[in-house]
Amino acid sequence: MAAEYALGVLEGEERAEAQRLLLASPAFAAMVAKWQGRLDPLGEAFAEAPPPDVWSAIEARLDGEVQPHSVSTLRLWQGIAGLSGALAAVLAAVMVLGPVTLRDAADTAAPAAPAPVPAVIAQLSGADGTLLAARIGPDAQYLDIRAVALPDSGLTPELWVIPGDGVPRSLGLIARDGTTQVTPPEALRPLLVDGALLAVSLETPEGAPHTAPSSTPIALGKIPAI
Amino acid sequence: MPTAAHADARRAELSGLIARVARGDRKALGLVYDRTSAKLFGVCLRITRDREAAEDVLQQVYLKVWNRAGRFDPEHASPITWLCAIARNASIDWMRKHGGPMPSDAAEDEPGAAGLGAAMEEMAAGEERAQIFDCLDKLPPNHQQAIRLAFFDGLSHSELASTMRSPLGTTKSWIRRGLLQLRGCLQGD
The missing domain is CATH 1.10.1740.10 (RNA polymerase sigma factor, region 2, helix turn helix motif)
Structure with a gap:
């Protein structure tokens, strides 16, 4: 299936399954990468076509992308957050992640009345002691995620929910340390139910939330039944 | 050079x-x-x-x-x-x-063979062809065509079956066997 995914012939359920595996299985991801390495050189044979002039449109869309300086701001805030306790951590994460969190900010603007559904705790773990703890608030209106131990990397952790259909959806970037409060877009809240997987992958911050993870997850955990 | x-x-x-x-x-x-x-x-x-x-x-x-x-x-x-x-x-x-289901018909309308020809020409013109091109050339015609249509035209399994007018199971096996042979050929140097 790795070869067929790399070739691009999979569709429907099989494609979704491959995308799920890509995130869940480093071995599968490595096989896909190997096949891409074999097949991609064929791309040299594509014939050129007179291109449209869409450069100005591309340049305009770059403005919507996160610029590198935001990353250093994020790191600075994380440093402060680490020192000043949980409240500051949450506050800092909310303030800092504001501009880089989810595009559908409009969806999250109107908080619904809290329903008496208790919070759920999930643990996400990976190789070499990677560990995160997530607390999903009532009706998944918020999700606190605390990075306990993450591997060293210049990349930024991104949180994903993988529901029953196996297709990962981004919940946005999270801080490398301390607690990040994520406000899931309304459309994704129903997916944050027991049995769904939470995953964290390391990504470049530009363009987040991404439509699909670029690498295998460093940590995975199932949302437990209440 | x-x-x-x-x-x-x-x-x-x-x-x-x-x-x-x-x-x-x-x-x-x-x-x-x-x-x-x-x-x-x-x-x-x-x-x-x-x-x-x-x-x-x-x-x-x-x-x-x-x-x-x-x-x-x-x-x-x-x-x-x-x-x-x-x-x-x-x-x-x-x-x-x-x-959706539309492209399988569109693929037949599209001069796929002509497009394929253009790609082939460009391949032949390339002074420094990657080894995979030689390996692809060695595949049985059906396997080769299926893989070319998948790679260059982006056809899915079901679109391949309808474009190549063969049962889905058959075109799937052409793809799978073709890929395995490609891997063998690439490793065999």
């Missing part, structure tokens, strides 16, 4: 530009666009078979390049191969999301 040296220089220049893009240099992305948009638009148009869709995907491709430039490794891939792969994958994503 001067042409090979020229190709090497172009490759090095493009790799350098991508490294600048990784550092947030917009001007460098503009230069990458100037040098590669004809090629990448060729990829998008070939697979989406729809000008408007191809233009939209092309924009997404350069935004992906902007975001992923830091992950390009010139030691492991040629820059144009890396860029074409982004364009091909983005186009296939678009097709699997929006293509």
Whole structure:
């Protein structure tokens, strides 16, 4: 299936399954990468076509992308957050992640009345002691995620929910340390139910939330039944 | 050979530009666009078979390049191969999301053979063909055609079956056996 995914012939359920595996299985991801390495050189044979002039449109869309300086701001805030306790951590994460969190900010603007559904705790773990703890608030209106131990990397952790259909959806970037409060877009809240997987992958911050993870997850955990 | 040296220089220049893009240099992305948009638009148009869709995907491709430039490794891939792969994958994503059942018919209307011919010519013209082209040439005709249609036209399993007018199980096995033979051939050098 790795070869067929790399070739691009999979569709429907099989494609979704491959995308799920890509995130869940480093071995599968490595096989896909190997096949891409074999097949991609064929791309040299594509014939050129007179291109449209869409450069100005591309340049305009770059403005919507996160610029590198935001990353250093994020790191600075994380440093402060680490020192000043949980409240500051949450506050800092909310303030800092504001501009880089989810595009559908409009969806999250109107908080619904809290329903008496208790919070759920999930643990996400990976190789070499990677560990995160997530607390999903009532009706998944918020999700606190605390990075306990993450591997060293210049990349930024991104949180994903993988529901029953196996297709990962981004919940946005999270801080490398301390607690990040994520406000899931309304459309994704129903997916944050027991049995769904939470995953964290390391990504470049530009363009987040991404439509699909670029690498295998460093940590995975199932949302437990209440 | 001067042409090979020229190709090497172009490759090095493009790799350098991508490294600048990784550092947030917009001007460098503009230069990458100037040098590669004809090629990448060729990829998008070939697979989406729809000008408007191809233009939209092309924009997404350069935004992906902007975001992923830091992950390009010139030691492991040629820059144009890396860029074409982004364009091909983005186009296939678009097709699997929006293509629906329509493309199998459209693929028959589309002069697929002519497109294939154009790609073949360009391959033959390339002074420095990757080994995979020779391996592909050695496959049985059905396996070879199935893999070409999948790679260059972005056809899915079901679209392949309808385009090649064969049962789904048959075209799937052509793809699978063809891929295994390709792997064997690539390892056998």
